[in-house]
Amino acid sequence: MRILGTGSAAPKNVLTNQMLSTMVDTSDEWIVERTGIRTRHIAADDETALTMARDAATRALAAADIPASRIKLVICASVTNELRCPSLACSLQRDLGLPEEIMAFDINAACSGFIFALITASEFLKADDCALIVGSEVLSRITDYNDRSTCVLFGDGAGAAVIESSDEPLSWITTVKGDDQMLMIDDYIHMDGQAVFKFAVETLTRSIRSVTEKAGLTLAELDLIICHQANQRILASASKRLGVAMDRFFVNLAEHGNTSAASVPIALDEAVRAGLLHKDMRVILAGFGGGLTSGAIAMRWS
Ligand code: UT7
Secondary structure, three states: OEEEEEEEEOOOOEEEHHHHOOOOOOOHHHHHHHHOOOEEEOOOOOOOHHHHHHHHHHHHHHHHOOOHHHEEEEEEEOOOOOOOOOOHHHHHHHHOOOOOOOEEEEEOOHHHHHHHHHHHHHHHOOOOOEEEEEEEEEHHHHOOOOOHHHHOOEOEEEEEEEEEOOOOOOEEEEEEOOOOOOEEEOOOEEEOHHHHHHHHHHHHHHHHHHHHHHOOOOHHHOOEEEEOOOOHHHHHHHHHHHOOOHHHEEOOHHHHOEOHHHHHHHHHHHHHHOOOOOOOOEEEEEEEEOOOEEEEEEEEOO
């Protein structure tokens, strides 16, 4: 699999730690120390999972610079589409004027959604085919702003990638452990923070190690690791356990907070735009979250 272009979109409105401290019993100091998050983007009334997905996907398609006729598959990962039907992916097909002779559907794998979608697409695509993969979330609409243990964490945004099949096989690994106690969403997000933290550190460490081995690489050969952005301390713990320096982990959670399925593609797009990815670099993409789910991909950037 080759990534031809990436894009992302974040709402203009920003919610700072200081603003949150006027809404619930918290402080900038606590949030920064326990999570690393300083701000998160919050959708205005007229911004939805679809409008953000459209902006991110438009940018990714422009960066990929391919005719729309090459897109054979659209997969959107989200837990916050306004409608049960049509899917985000079907609405995107219409709004972006993509061909009708394709498949388009949404998946819900929470914060691992973009990784699961990338793997699904890469296994599906035939030679010369392309796919549009999007993660888009308006988590602010399912965040309880009376609950300080969750409301400081989440933000809104979207990220997208256009991929094409390539001869190089993709190394990937996924896990699923059905559990509705640690992290569950009904009208709002409910989370046992400490239990999820422990799960996150263990699963992230294990999946990065396993996918690296599967790709025939050593941890020392990894150039950049782009993980789900949930908590700075989760990334720091994984870095320590793996013995891989923090400067090889891409981190943007101070600005965005946790954007669930949008988190990995936003981080990927920001890494691309910052000029951090070069040909032949060894890159890991990794996600973990509700389900419980986890997934990691090892790829050579081309
Ligand atoms: O995307 C899905 C994956 N999600 C995650 O990876 C999230 C994983 N979990 C976490 O990131 C962390 O567990 C949290 C950031 C949610 C919480 O941090 P923690 O260090 O695990 O805190 P805690 O839950 O153990 O709470 C410690 C204290 C408690 O007070 P007491 O009982 O010691 O008096 C909490 O009530 O901190 C209190 N607390 C807060 N204080 C100020 C919890 N939230 C806040 C807050 N501001 N926002």
